Amino acid sequence: MENGAVRTAQPVIVAIDGPSGTGKSSTSKAVAAQLGLSYLDTGAQYRAITWWMVANGIDVEDPSAIAAVAGKPEIVSGTDPDAPTITVDGVDVAAPIRTQDVTSKVSAVSAVPEVRARITELQRSVAAAAGRGIVVEGRDIGTTVLPDADLKIFLTASPEARAARRSGELKGADVDATREALIKRDTADSSRKTSPLAKADDAVEVDTTDLTLSQVIECVVTLVEEKRAGK
Numbered sequence: 001m002e003n004g005a006v007r008t009a010q011p012v013i014v015a016i017d018g019p020s021g022t023g024k025s026s027t028s029k030a031v032a033a034q035l036g037l038s039y040l041d042t043g044a045q046y047r048a049i050t051w052w053m054v055a056n057g058i059d060v061e062d063p064s065a066i067a068a069v070a071g072k073p074e075i076v077s078g079t080d081p082d083a084p085t086i087t088v089d090g091v092d093v094a095a096p097i098r099t100q101d102v103t104s105k106v107s108a109v110s111a112v113p114e115v116r117a118r119i120t121e122l123q124r125s126v127a128a129a130a131g132r133g134i135v136v137e138g139r140d141i142g143t144t145v146l147p148d149a150d151l152k153i154f155l156t157a158s159p160e161a162r163a164a165r166r167s168g169e170l171k172g173a174d175v176d177a178t179r180e181a182l183i184k185r186d187t188a189d190s191s192r193k194t195s196p197l198a199k200a201d202d203a204v205e206v207d208t209t210d211l212t213l214s215q216v217i218e219c220v221v222t223l224v225e226e227k228r229a230g231k
């Protein structure tokens with residue numbers, strides 16, 4: 001290297017997609033933290049706009065009512081993987097967006113094309129502003145939001161493994177009911193017309209069913225490092 005110039009890593013864009021409970025958030029946060037990258041939870045953004053619709057009395061079963069106000073809420077995501085944040089019109093909504101009420105309504109709201117256009121634009125601007133690179137996780141990141149991402153990962157796991165993980169989180173929740181709810185949400189997310197949950201043709205699929213979270217993180221960190229090394 002000439003004149004003692006310091007070599008700085010090029011920003012890297014990593015897209016991690018997959019169904020609910022496959023480990024996208026846990027993996028993405030850890031990978032971003034280990035590699036000094038930003039982190040964006042796009043599901044939190046769809047949950048935030050759903051929360052706003054409910055808080056403002058919008059009928060979530062009425063796509064035209066949702067479309068008419070999709071541009072109103074201001075959603076801001078903090079991208080530090082050690083302390084991600086999400087606000088709507090300045091209000092911290094990190095807790096209320098995780099309620100069962102929002103979870104049961106988010107697929108309907110996120111299927112509305114005007115909502116997707118708004119949130120996709122936001123996601124692209126966050127990714128473009130991440131100086132050192134970013135890990136973005138969701139359902140349509142590799143296919144639609146960031147089709148030129150440097151690395152695309154598609155996480156999968158059996159419905160049984162995913163339900164067991166979620167039931168462990170929601171202390172004492174019934175595993176069968178959790179499994180049915182996951183399958184119902186995946187079916188809605190995969191079958192909507194506008195940018196459904198799907199694996200990009202050039203994504204690396206990682207089945208996490210029999211892997212520990214640490215093994216998944218290690219696998220993704222290795223894939224990013226190989227990509228950076230030009231392998």
Ligand SMILES: Nc1ncnc2c1ncn2[C@@H]1O[C@H](COP(=O)(O)OP(=O)(O)OP(=O)(O)O)[C@@H](O)[C@H]1O
Binds near residue numbers: 019021043169
């Ligand atoms: N490989 C794994 N083995 C065991 N538990 C895991 C594994 N990966 C994730 N988990 C656990 O499963 C739960 C769900 O993980 P996480 O929230 O990361 O999934 P997700 O794909 O982001 O889900 P969603 O799309 O619903 O937000 C968490 O409690 C997490 O700690």
Ligand SMILES: Nc1ccn([C@H]2C[C@H](O)[C@@H](COP(=O)(O)O)O2)c(=O)n1
Binds near residue numbers: 044106141185
């Ligand atoms: N890129 C994305 C991310 C999320 N969604 C929708 C569909 C999910 O059911 C919902 C909540 O996501 P989660 O917090 O469970 O990851 O948001 C989407 O349509 N596109």
